[in-house]
Amino acid sequence: MTTVQDPEDLTARARIRDAAIRHIGEHGFERATIRDIAESAGVSLGLVRHHFGSKQALREACDEHLMKTVRRLNAEAAGRPPAGFNPVTALGPYRAYLARALTEGWAAPLFDEMTRLGERWLAAADQDRADPPDVPPRARAAVMAAMALSVTVLYPHVCRGMGADLSTPEGERLLMRTLIEVYSQPVLGPEAAAEARAWLG
């Protein structure tokens, strides 16, 4: 991670925001207290309120910052091969916050943006396909966006299940290789898919 060095990133306001992202990511919005955030940032309780007004507004500021960061990372990764498709390690401390944001109700715009991105990607990938997918692209993109985010959202469980700390380089490598394997292999063979489709009627 190592957040980009905006000039503002040394200010108390930025320190508070970063501390909030860490605390909310770790404990969730409800359990994260303004007091703890203030202490982590090394400022007083009142200053948080002075800069952000309310806990909600603080969260929204975090959301905005997350949004900017994700867009930046996305732009950086645009040129590279799709090995970095799943943004789990690149996000660093933002990973946990993103997971909370997605599961605790906010962050809809971010998911929608990912869906749109996925839709464009799908449109390009469908160019060279013989059989026509009879499912709306939006629907496919939404499901695939959810799947792409699943490791991010269920991070602790995936770590435990894989028996590896995914924040370490080895863990990251293992995850990447696993993702490539999973993504390059269809889960349902043609006959199984046909059977399932038939079962649906």
Place this chain on the structure above:
Amino acid sequence: MTTVQDPEDLTARARIRDAAIRHIGEHGFERATIRDIAESAGVSLGLVRHHFGSKQALREACDEHLMKTVRRLNAEAAGRPPAGFNPVTALGPYRAYLARALTEGWAAPLFDEMTRLGERWLAAADQDRADPPDVPPRARAAVMAAMALSVTVLYPHVCRGMGADLSTPEGERLLMRTLIEVYSQPVLGPEAAAEARAWLG
């Protein structure tokens, strides 16, 4: 849903448990209050405490009940074709609770059980594969379990993204068809996978 008719399911204790599952599923553990749960169940605040002792214990009782329900649904679905693979609509009111349980830190046993199930399924599916997957089965199973749960966990976003209410029969059908489509098509073609693998080194 339509909870199995245990004899106990008419008792106040069961009503409280069901109300708790609904409230926690809807609002999360922190925001769900014992008072609201009691009111929903049509009982007094003290009775909740009388039956369950504490809010934590109430949650654990809900977890246990969820576990039983999931196991039952899983056993029922064992015989059928894998069209019902993703347990999103079958869970009914438990869906939201399961999502909370997975993302708010508990429910590790449930995820692990799904991983083990997936591992067995993978072992069977790998029987008839030519190329050897060079990734630990556990890792693959964990990632695939996460992906299978992604729609459950990110349900509201997927609903919004697909532009359909997935709790309706039409929405369910659309989701199923989409899942079949996604699962039956590899995301990465052989050359893209090779490129990604090469990029990893």
Place this chain on the structure above:
DNA sequence: GACGGGGCTGCACGCCGGTATAGGATGCTC
């Protein structure tokens, strides 16, 4: 019919945490 226990209620306590406000320090402008 007394008696005991489980299901159930109502109330009060105490803490925690978001909100509000008064005020001090610092630095810039005219």
Place this chain on the structure above:
DNA sequence: GAGCATCCTATACCGGCGTGCAGCCCCGTC
């Protein structure tokens, strides 16, 4: 150097919520 905005602290308020407790009702039992 007076005025003022900005940054920052300390402290008080107060509502919400988990917890603890005293007691009532009802029903089975001897």
